[in-house]
Amino acid sequence: MRPRTLLEKIWDGHVVAGEDNAPSILYIDLHLVHEVTSPQAFGGLRRRGLRVRRPESTFATIDHSIPTLRGVVADPLAAKQIETLETNTREFGIRLFGRDHAQRGIVHVIGPELGFTHPGMTIVCGDSHTSTHGAFGALAFGIGTSEVEHVLATQCLLQERPESFEVRFEGSLASGVTAKDVVLALLARIGFDGGTGYVFEYTGTLMRSLGMEERMTICNMSIEGGARAGMVAPDDVTFQYLAGRPGVPADFDASVKRWSTLRTDEGAVYDRSIVLDVTRLAPMVTFGTNPGMGIPVDGIVPDPASLPDAAQRVSLQNALRYMNLTPGRRLAGHPVDVVFIGSCTNSRISDLRQAASLFRGRAVAPNVRTLIVPGSETVKRQAEAEGLDGVFRAAGAEWREPGCSMCIAMNGDEASPGQYVVSTSNRNFEGRQGKGSRTFLASPLTAAAAAITGSITDVRTMV
């Protein structure tokens, strides 16, 4: 058989059927559902009189519109959306990790945490950051609500096969530099749409040395480069992470043997490739209004006049006007108003441990509001067992209940117009963290450093 990429292997293994001149019918192994992008899909099933084909391959949670303070959901629209998911999952027989569930959390945090995410799976969710699950060697991507309905009804999707894009990271990271900085550097290099039409496969010595949570951070932001999915071939790190988790197959050892074949064959050809040496990588911060607009923390804000392309010049000018930043100035030292540590990118226990290592014995700067939002109830319990919540509170940060929170700012957690937020989330779009808010994307370490100093800071001076 001709050598194949990891993507081709998973794709080929899931094509159910297909007609000439039509997309393939692709089988979906795992379908994750949340309250925001599913109500219209369940409504569609009801109108057509359809059932959910595989309730046991589907699970739901509440994360986007849920408040991160305990108590009733005060917003009537959010309350209705949450109640709608509760009704829909009850009626269609889907397991819900609901508002009082001890394992509720952000959908892309709890899937892997519960062992539902396996190598070789196809995984979808009505959420673009489904790419996170690719860290396990799954083909995982976000879909729209019509497609949510298709999967609920048929466990299949109509899909064109994407092309493969190898992203090879070589070298190891300096102290204070993290997986988040690696992916921000990739996006700065290839641009916000450099991966459109592709699935990334992350390879190289760096990826092998990273833990699962770091791999998830990188795969999470594949979509910010336009790639619907990003994946990492599974290895012993993957299998050790999965071992003993509730959702793993009963024949775990046999599964590991099967999963071990999930790697790109010697001689297989990617449609595109790029190599990045991360050895000299500095902590990265975004300055603009898309995640591809990132620079090293010790770098200077680029000048639109230096760009040859007129459209790019206008984009950069608009971004700098929105951010109220001056070309040629350093980002380091820029004052910040809010720090957000959380989101499906960076809300796992290793992220919180990193942040806590900086907050220990230090205090949040006056006038900075710091919000720390664990990714799940499980992460929250673990952090509290380790005393991290005490470290955050003692430093003057707010320790909240799990949810998407200020990453998407639809649950009441938001910044005010004009405020600067250093955020560990994935998007710095205009208004993303509240109308008129201005976002600097960064790692949990850089975010914690900004909270302490009150300005953008090179965390390498503090670790």
Add this chain to the structure above:
Amino acid sequence: MKPFTQVRSRVAPLLADNIDTDQIIPARFLKVTESQGLGTHLFEDLRKSPDGSPKPDFFMNSPVYAGAAILLAGRNFGCGSSREHAPWALAGWGIRVVLASSFADIFRANAMKNGLLPVILGEETLATLWQSLTPEAVVTVDLARQIVTWPGGSAQFAIDPFSKTCLLEGVDQLSYIMKFEREIALYEARGAQERLP
């Protein structure tokens, strides 16, 4: 889905790259359980000043573009989230066609399921088209012939044959997938061992 054949309309300008789904419909308007009614919040933060007053230079605030069904944008239109609320909002306001030099993958797939046609034209073609238009000029987008025609010019566009047929005939994709019930059942009967390579 209503079939899409041809659209004749004025062209509303949104001459910017990287219009993300948060610009198309900000997340605070996603707390809905229906797909109707989102058109009233289309481009909410682009069309209003921070004090809530309409920005006079934004196309939605100009009577010239009332009823325009064609939107002209730049590169990477619809990037960002998977929210189908973005095409719902565009279609809700009356947009049937977006002309752009590229689209984000998920947006493109979502748009076509809602009778909203994403048309890719080269940057130079888009510039020529825009420069040759008066605000009142009417442009025709003909899907069957895959051609955009404007006063003084025209350009062909590419679309895959399946998407084209779906739009022209108003094919419901869920019904299409359900025709493969037998194949799906056969696939499911295979064990995990046979499904993986």
